[in-house]
Amino acid sequence: MSSQSRKGGVTLPERPSRSKDGQDGIISRISSSVSQSPILHRGKRAADDAAYVAKRLLKSTGKAAWIAGTTFLILVVPLIIEMDREQQLNELEMQQASLLGAPPMSAHK
Template sequence: MAPKRIGAGRESSILAKISNSEIVSQGRRSACDAVYVSKKLLRSTGKAAWFAGTTVLILVVPLIIQTERDQMLGEIEFQQASFLGPTPAGVLQ
């Protein structure tokens, strides 16, 4: 048989008293509450970031497309003008 340690039962009862104490229970509740609030904060922050990102896409992408379209039309007009030659002096544009 293995020899018994002296005071082993006393150590486990002290640990049991500490882990069942009110301050430890209150600490656990506080930690759980902090985790709950953190999760809600991260979730709402993620939703806000998604909303802001989609709003930017909805507002900015059409402007970029319009700018590119205008640039392409300008290039096409320049190419057509170079093919047709200079405009006569009496023609209004």
Template structure:
């Protein structure tokens, strides 16, 4: 079943290097930590805890990055246009006040 082509979508060319020969950054970091002198002094339970802590930290960093991306794009889509419109309205009000003072039109707050 794995050799059947998928319907639709884009298919990428097969990799020439088998997956087991490709270096995996996450597993290489964990294997280096497992082989370090500090971890070798700790019991097997300590190694498991250290490995779990590393995996949790990696997942936390990924989710923090995703949250930062969501917050950043939300600000760009919602807040920046609001700031632009507010600034435009403020400039328009200032221009109207300036024109009114030049033309000598009475101030609207002074009329009963």
């Protein structure tokens, strides 16, 4: 083995430079000038800010939905069940009254 200890893997040979007519130099200059552009930095910062705001909005919307859902289950669902039960009881009383021959009761008590 060689004196350098490496853990597995194959090393790839370095690419030969493709400097036909200086194209690599132009591309590298353009990419470095674009990557150092203040417009690019402002765009990245705006995208980061938008992502942060969207994340916070989704988080707070989720919390609000949880609160609304649990409140509905605790307060409104029992009320709906009780109103349905009362309506069924009223219908049963009306059926019994009609079977006994009593005059129908008005809907308003």
